Amino acid sequence: xxxxxxxxxxxxxxxxxxxxxxxxxxxxxxxxxxxxAVVMALSVTVVVMFSNLIISLLRNTIxxxxxxxxxxxxxxxxxxxxxxxxxxxxxxxSRQLSVYVGLIITNCIVMGRLEAFAMTHRPWxxxxxxxxxxxxxxxxxVILGIVRELFGSGTLWDYPVVERLGLYNIGxxxxxxxxxAPMALILVGVIIxxxxxxxxxxxxxxx
Amino acid sequence: MAKTFSNRYMLFYAAALVTVAALLLTIVSVSLKPRxxxxxxxxxxxxxxxxxxxxxxxxxxxELFEQYFTVGESPNGSSAEEDIHGGTPLRYxxxxxxxIQGSGLWGPIWGYLALDSNATVVGAVFDHQGETPGLGGExxxxxxxxxxxxxxxxxxxxxxxxxxxxxxxxQVDVISGATMTSNGVTEMLEKAYENYKNLITPNIQSNxxxxxxxxxx
Numbered sequence: 423x424x425x426x427x428x429x430x431x432x433x434x435x436x437x438x439x440x441x442x443x444x445x446x447x448x449x450x451x452x453x454x455x456x457x458x459a460v461v462m463a464l465s466v467t468v469v470v471m472f473s474n475l476i477i478s479l480l481r482n483t484i485x486x487x488x489x490x491x492x493x494x495x496x497x498x499x500x501x502x503x504x505x506x507x508x509x510x511x512x513x514x515x516s517r518q519l520s521v522y523v524g525l526i527i528t529n530c531i532v533m534g535r536l537e538a539f540a541m542t543h544r545p546w547x548x549x550x551x552x553x554x555x556x557x558x559x560x561x562x563x564v565i566l567g568i569v570r571e572l573f574g575s576g577t578l579w580d581y582p583v584v585e586r587l588g589l590y591n592i593g594x595x596x597x598x599x600x601x602x603a604p605m606a607l608i609l610v611g612v613i614i615x616x617x618x619x620x621x622x623x624x625x626x627x628x629x
Numbered sequence: 630m631a632k633t634f635s636n637r638y639m640l641f642y643a644a645a646l647v648t649v650a651a652l653l654l655t656i657v658s659v660s661l662k663p664r665x666x667x668x669x670x671x672x673x674x675x676x677x678x679x680x681x682x683x684x685x686x687x688x689x690x691x692e693l694f695e696q697y698f699t700v701g702e703s704p705n706g707s708s709a710e711e712d713i714h715g716g717t718p719l720r721y722x723x724x725x726x727x728x729i730q731g732s733g734l735w736g737p738i739w740g741y742l743a744l745d746s747n748a749t750v751v752g753a754v755f756d757h758q759g760e761t762p763g764l765g766g767e768x769x770x771x772x773x774x775x776x777x778x779x780x781x782x783x784x785x786x787x788x789x790x791x792x793x794x795x796x797x798x799x800q801v802d803v804i805s806g807a808t809m810t811s812n813g814v815t816e817m818l819e820k821a822y823e824n825y826k827n828l829i830t831p832n833i834q835s836n837x838x839x840x841x842x843x844x845x846x
Contacts, residue, residue: 485634488643499650503657510661513668513687521759 428550432558435623439562440614444530448522449563450606456579458518459567460560465504465523467556470532473497474552477540484541493536494527501526531555566609574600680743680752681721697721718828724751727825731817734809735759738768738817744782749798753777755814765810776801786822788815 438444445466453459476496477484484492505523508516516523526532535555540548571577576584576596584590599605618624634642674690678697685693698719718725724745731738740755753775755768767773780787781798789811793800803811 510664
């Protein structure tokens with residue numbers, strides 16, 4: 423199997439968020455600001471990559487009847503490790519992400535990739551597949567984080583962009599809607615719209 | 630995938646897997662614990678310092694705390710370091726900082742009120758574990774905390790009310806859309822008032838707090 427589509431596809435025709443519509447919950451919850459969005463994206467990428475790798479290494483030893491439980495144990499352990507590391511090294515961000523790091527366990531992207539890919543592919547490919555899907559998810563989170571923080575709070579990575587541009591002085595105001603979760607859903611919708619308009623393969627055939 | 634596995638294999642497999650996972654997690658948890666505890670303690674100190682108007686960073690919080698809250702001079706003779714964990718009031722130059730704890734809509738909420746020698750609030754800070762962002766979560770903002778400045782905790786506790794009278798020293802506006810969290814804040818202020826009124830009240834007459842005489846619950 424060729425390597426490059428494993429990483430490239432999740433960015434386009436197989437994007438976990440905009441095409442498969444997975445992992446929406448955390449997309450809405452943690453993207454009000456860029457920093458937690460980036461940390462969440464990295465955390466998910468790490469978890470998908472390594473759970474894919476571990477499950478792929480074990481795939482021939484896992485009894486099919488208990489495979490979901492085995493996958494869960496692996497994913498849950500990785501998530502706990504990530505959570506502990508965040509608490510120790512980026513405490514403020516981990517406070518902001520609160521329960522959502524723990525909820526990576528239930529992120530459909532992770533279990534989805536394990537079932538659909540890692541159970542039947544070799545470790546190296548599985549790891550790349552995890553990386554690709556993690557980054558595909560990350561791209562959407564970062565876009566949402568940038569747009570929502572810029573218009574909702576007037577900052578970018580806590581840097582007061584709008585204030586520095588002097589827009590408040592001429593009557594500009596932050597849009598509170600961008601801070602709320604519904605706006606994230608609308609933005610995801612807009613991204614899906616743009617992507618589907620550009621990519622004919624994603625459109626349903628007319629009957 | 631026509632391979633079949635015996636029940637015994639499955640049981641051993643599951644047992645071995647969870648044992649390995651448990652071992653790994655224990656190692657991670659134990660090795661990161663000191664760092665996490667330090668973060669939590671520093672955050673608490675940052676909060677307390679904020680009530681008396683001192684902005685501290687995560688790194689210098691411990692140092693500044695030592696500076697403003699003299700060790701061994703807090704209400705019941707214990708060190709400031711002990712008090713911070715015991716939930717007892719802390720003494721600073723000019724008054725006391727009282728800890729408040731209660732429950733919001735989804736989980737615990739807590740905070741600190743800095744009172745001057747007249748039991749007037751000079752600073753407040755609140756935090757929560759899981760209140761709804763944008764609604765109950767607003768209690769953690771500076772904007773909400775600022776509503777308490779100038780209010781009083783002398784003859785009755787401060788309460789949160791709809792359309793509160795801003796001139797009243799005992800009323801603060803609620804957060805609209807977050808009634809349960811607002812009620813939780815009122816309740817925890819009442820509880821704190823009950824717990825610490827012995828500490829607060831005599832100070833109205835004497836204009837000075839006699840820490841050693843009054844036992845703190």
